[in-house]
Amino acid sequence: MNKYSIFSLARNALSHHENWQKAWRSPEPKKAYDAIIVGGGGHGLATAYYLASEHGMRNIAVLEKGWIGGGNTGRNTTIVRSNYLWDESANLYEKSMKLWEGLSQELNYNVMFSQRGVYNLGHTLQDLRDIQRRVNANRLNGIDGEFVTTEQIAERIPFINTSPDSRYPILGASFQPRGGTARHDAVAWGFARAADSLGVDIIQNCEVIGIRRDGAQVTGVETSRGYIETPKIGVVVAGSTSVIAEMAELRMPIESHPLQAFVSEPIKPILDTVVMSNAVHGYVSQSDKGDLVIGAGIDGYNGYGQRGGFQTIEHTMSAIMELFPVFSRVRMNRQWGGIVDVCPDACPIIGTTPIKGLYFNCGWGTGGFKATPGSGWVFAHTVANDAPHELNAAFSLERFITGALIDEHGAAGVAH
Ligand code: FAD
Ligand code: PYC
Numbered sequence: 386m387n388k389y390s391i392f393s394l395a396r397n398a399l400s401h402h403e404n405w406q407k408a409w410r411s412p413e414p415k416k417a418y419d420a421i422i423v424g425g426g427g428h429g430l431a432t433a434y435y436l437a438s439e440h441g442m443r444n445i446a447v448l449e450k451g452w453i454g455g456g457n458t459g460r461n462t463t464i465v466r467s468n469y470l471w472d473e474s475a476n477l478y479e480k481s482m483k484l485w486e487g488l489s490q491e492l493n494y495n496v497m498f499s500q501r502g503v504y505n506l507g508h509t510l511q512d513l514r515d516i517q518r519r520v521n522a523n524r525l526n527g528i529d530g531e532f533v534t535t536e537q538i539a540e541r542i543p544f545i546n547t548s549p550d551s552r553y554p555i556l557g558a559s560f561q562p563r564g565g566t567a568r569h570d571a572v573a574w575g576f577a578r579a580a581d582s583l584g585v586d587i588i589q590n591c592e593v594i595g596i597r598r599d600g601a602q603v604t605g606v607e608t609s610r611g612y613i614e615t616p617k618i619g620v621v622v623a624g625s626t627s628v629i630a631e632m633a634e635l636r637m638p639i640e641s642h643p644l645q646a647f648v649s650e651p652i653k654p655i656l657d658t659v660v661m662s663n664a665v666h667g668y669v670s671q672s673d674k675g676d677l678v679i680g681a682g683i684d685g686y687n688g689y690g691q692r693g694g695f696q697t698i699e700h701t702m703s704a705i706m707e708l709f710p711v712f713s714r715v716r717m718n719r720q721w722g723g724i725v726d727v728c729p730d731a732c733p734i735i736g737t738t739p740i741k742g743l744y745f746n747c748g749w750g751t752g753g754f755k756a757t758p759g760s761g762w763v764f765a766h767t768v769a770n771d772a773p774h775e776l777n778a779a780f781s782l783e784r785f786i787t788g789a790l791i792d793e794h795g796a797a798g799v800a801h
Pocket of ligand 1: 423428429449451458459462463465592594623624625629645646721723724749755756
């Protein structure tokens with residue numbers, strides 16, 4: 386540490402943060418942009434970043450109704466993996482995984498990507514068949530996947546309950562060594578700072594309340610801060626997708642549900658990997674701070690409340706107790722919910738719409754955090770070229786007309 390950093394440390398320690406440099410600007414909205422991204426979550430910010438960095442589009446804005454990362458990006462449990470069954474999804478999520486692997490360097494911002502491995506447990510013979518099929522499919526796609534036995538799980542995680550007498554005994558698991566976790570806020574902040582430095586306007590507290598069209602071509606957005614003209618609108622608003630779609634007289638095959646998460650008091654490091662069980666409905670990892678980060682399946686009813694019901698809390702806690710009796714005396718600190726956008730085939734929609742200049746990126750449901758960089762990368766391509774990239778071509782809205790669905794319920798990791 387040199388004398389300048391010592392002075393800087395002392396000044397900032399005494400300054401209550403007022404001298405900190407801003408990581409991005411807070412510009413007034415311009416009258417017109419070449420493209421507007423609606424939604425300042427990770428996906429929207431990543432889209433803007435790749436539009437600027439890969440496609441040279443710099444006169445663009447991200448409009449966020451609240452604060453960036455305040456939606457599902459800042460509410461999720463940060464699990465990253467790419468072990469999906471079908472080629473289309475495996476290729477898309479693996480593109481994302483490769484981007485994760487270089488993301489801190491790319492953004493010059495530590496997103497704390499930690500490849501600590503992800504276990505998806507199986508508790509029935511059918512689970513095991515599905516897991517083995519998925520692991521084999523992953524390996525054919527060059528994705529690291531392993532089938533692990535109960536004994537191997539017990540060796541790696543000695544305090545997990547592998548008793549054959551439990552309600553749903555653990556019979557095996559898939560393991561993806563390159564899977565893991567990342568720091569959710571840092572992903573939003575890193576993309577925001579990098580996009581801003583390329584000239585992208587990030588405008589918070591700016592809600593889109595209408596979409597204007599001239600015939601079949603979009604011409605701009607009405608916002609809580611006035612009208613803004615643009616020929617291209619990329620909508621990336623997760624649980625609010627149907628609300629924006631209605632503004633453009635479109636109906637999307639999306640249901641909005643609450644999905645809850647929980648964190649415990651911080652405890653000493655005990656769990657150095659991620660464990661998920663779709664059958665008992667619980668998953669857990671441990672943050673660097675020491676909290677157990679816990680989640681489960683969606684709340685079954687539709688809703689826009691960022692809360693969720695008590696029965697899911699009870700169900701999740703009993704699942705975690707069953708898997709990890711050792712956690713029974715850990716106290717839970719906080720609980721919250723996000724609104725997830727669930728598609729009938731548990732896969733996203735990323736593409737053009739029947740309205741020219743209007744693009745949607747949605748339907749990530751319970752599993753879009755892991756896709757953040759890849760989703761932004763392919764959506765930027767789609768918005769810039771008015772056509773999908775080959776990696777997202779299959780994830781079109783038309784698949785609900787043609788019937789070419791990609792059923793990933795088995796790989797979703799979280800029941801929905
Ligand atoms: P968001 O981060 O929700 O961003 C959308 C933004 O749009 C919001 O900030 C919102 O304010 C804004 N917006 C909405 N309407 C408007 C409007 N009219 N005008 C302007 N802005 C608007 N995925 C994983 O891969 N791994 C996990 O472990 C995982 N765990 C999860 C746990 C929970 C509890 C939840 C809720 C989700 C989880 N997910 C997980 C899913 C993941 O969080 C989402 O798929 C992903 O974060 C979606 O990112 P996004 O940028 O599309 O959406
Ligand atoms: O998709 O891996 C996932 C996931 C974990 C927790 C919520 N979603």
